[in-house]
Amino acid sequence: MTVPTSLRRDGWEVVPAVRPTWEALMRTDPYALPSQAPAWVDALCATEPYRDCSLQLRSPEGRRLVLPMVRRTGVPASAATRSSMPGRWANGGLIAEDGVHEAADARAVVALLAGSGPLVIVPNPRLDDRWRSAAPWSYATGKHNYEVDTTGGFEEVWKHGFASSVRRAVRKAERSDVVVERDTTGRLLPLFVPLYEESVRRWAEGSGMPAWLAWRRAARLESLDKLQRVARGFGEACATWMAFVEGRPAAAIIVLTNGPNVEYWRGAMSLPLAGPVRANDLLHRLAIEDACTRGGARYSFGISTPGTSLARFKEGFGATAVPYAGYVLERFPVRRATRTTRRLARRSVVAVTSRAHARG
Structure with missing residues (x-):
């Protein structure tokens, strides 16, 4: 039917x-x-x-x-x-x-x-x-979305939301030679893609997944064409914040807005360039301040697993976890079986790669 x-x-x-x-x-x-x-x-x-x-x-x-x-x-x-x-x-x-x-x-x-x-x-x-x-529902997949309450204004978030370590990181970035640009035309997106590729390779190394496999998947799911289509469709509501160090792209985030709801959508960075000067912390600080200035009610950092380093990073900006779920209704358990197969396949790839690394 x-x-x-x-x-x-x-x-x-x-x-x-x-x-x-x-x-x-x-x-x-x-x-x-x-x-x-x-x-x-x-x-x-x-x-x-x-x-x-x-x-x-x-x-x-x-x-x-x-x-x-x-x-x-x-x-x-x-x-x-x-x-x-x-x-x-x-x-x-x-x-x-x-x-x-x-x-x-x-x-x-x-x-x-x-x-x-x-x-x-x-x-x-x-x-x-x-x-x-x-x-x-046939089944539900639990998730946690991390959000910063911006209704009290930026001073409230800065003083009572940001952890002291994050405030120090932001001040360090502000004292450095980091130059930040904000763009809503899509002009910076071609510079975002190489940063994203570098980030994917770094994440792959941390998970044990082959870098080529991780990038092949990422290139399919997060192509420049996709980013540009979103940017064109949203116009002024799609902002790319990019930090430059020594004139080179070091870190970038893409933020989408609808009314009072602001979402950090995608991010990437070159760790050797952005890490020492804490450029990523500065970008989120500026995006959160911008959300507050524009009357935003919340700045969403997206999904993370509680207790992970990524969740702790978000919590450093005052983000709290909002639990929810994705719901599936199906007559036959096809999607559940597919998810299980994919998860097992990924674990096999990681295990094989880890053994290869161990052998030298």
Whole structure:
């Protein structure tokens, strides 16, 4: 069974999402994230094998909602997974007029989509409770999103959020010869890609994964074309912050904004250049201050596992963990089996590589 182009059931009306309504809800919903924007879905579908199948809904009370959603291509429609959102494309879920989005709405949406093929919902972390009991989910994958509360202004975050070690790191960067540029035109993105490649190789060395394999995967998932499409789609709402040391790109972060919600999306650095002068700390300090100045409510650092060094790095800026989950509804446990197979394959690659390193 596939989702029809229009549907009326139990007082709900469902049609394909139209851009004017979708964009209007993005402006009025205080919880709407950059990853729920039409520009995000456009970039996703242009760079990966997905098709936009976002839905516009009207509740029995007349409230308007939109579910940004994509469908996997290359497989029969009845078996294609519908995701909001898939994989590394962050969070989806409902957006609604003035943020009116309740658990009953989530239950109604799942009921409308049940039977139309596998369904994945990775909701806004702050709205996880709306989805937790929305369906007899096949399984859920636990996550932790790290966020800095910016509602009190930058001075509050600096004094009471930033750890003393982070403040010292920022001051060190400010005393050094680091030069920072902020760009919203995409001009700096070609300089970001080599930094990202260097970062991927460094992360691969730390995990034991072959560098060539890590970069091959990263190049496919984080291509320059993808970055540029997101930048064009978001315009002024996509900012690249880049630190230069001795005239060379040393570190960079890409930050997306929708209303009060600011998300650190991607980052990369050259450790030999950025590490000694703490350029990365300075970039986040400037981006957080910018979020505060623009009236942001939160600066999201993204997903990390509590207790890891990456989580501790984020906590140094005052970020706290918001637990939530990604939810899957499927008739047969295909996605779970696929995830298990991929995880075991990756472990095998790491184990083989580690043994090779041990032998010299």
